[in-house]
Amino acid sequence: MSGISEVIDNLYISGFESPTAILSKGIRSIFNISSECPRQDLGPGVEYEKVHVQDIPSASIRIYFDRLADRIEQNLQDGKKTLVHCYVGRSRSATIILAYLMKYQQMSLRDAFYYLRSRRPIVGPNFGFIRQLMAYEKSLFGSTSVSFIDSSYDSIPDIYLSPGRSSSRRQTPRAPIQITNKTFSTLPKPSSFIQRSPTYTLPTLGSRSYSSYTDLRPLSSNSYRNSSFLHDPPELTHYNSTYDSLREPFYTPRVNALRTGRYIAPFFNRFYLP
Incomplete structure (x- = not known):
């Protein structure tokens, strides 16, 4: 009213x-x-x-x-x-x-x-x-x-429809809209959230991927960037050796979940990613 x-x-x-x-x-x-x-x-x-x-x-x-x-x-x-x-x-x-x-x-x-x-x-x-x-x-x-x-x-x-010279409907003044061209960086911004980079290439069934003791994360790809750290993790050392894979023990899912093992077979990685 x-x-x-x-x-x-x-x-x-x-x-x-x-x-x-x-x-x-x-x-x-x-x-x-x-x-x-x-x-x-x-x-x-x-x-x-x-x-x-x-x-x-x-x-x-x-x-x-x-x-x-x-x-x-x-x-x-x-x-x-x-x-x-x-x-x-x-x-x-x-x-x-x-x-x-x-x-x-x-x-x-x-x-x-x-x-x-x-x-x-x-x-x-x-x-x-x-x-x-x-x-x-x-x-x-x-x-x-x-x-x-x-x-x-x-x-x-x-x-x-006509504006009406005597019409009392007030027109709210609007500031002109300015469009500014902005260039956005493709680099991720620092954040307090823990994010993982997407997996790019899965290893083939005939290969074995190992990680050095400096980083016991099970590997599911050949590259890991900007993982759960706010800085780049140390460079991982990879080994591909049929001989080493035969003499190393096969770790159970429980051990792998604790990240105490040195490697995980590629077919096992597909189901137990960290």
């Missing part, structure tokens, strides 16, 4: 507000243009009229234009503060006030729409009500200032 908005002197528009908010404005006449908002008992000093209209394009609201516009004008002549409201204060109540502005303030529909939106930015009658307002404007002035234009979605009133 946007509270109670003043349109001109002594004329207000709102959604369904509390009696306290209404009485605090000194309202003495209320037009409830809705089917869902209940009547409110505001005391004997407040005139109240409920007009049953649904907020759908097919609803007939034009039949109330002249009578309600005349009542509003009479209240203003008498200095009586008048409130026109619906459930939100966007479509039905705005339609009635637009009809009043055209008939008694001699505004075109376009000017009345932009003016009312400047007083209450959420104003926006449904398209069916806009068509009925256009017909009412034509009956008053012989022509209409609003037209429907085709879009990718549907035919819509041009007042919803």
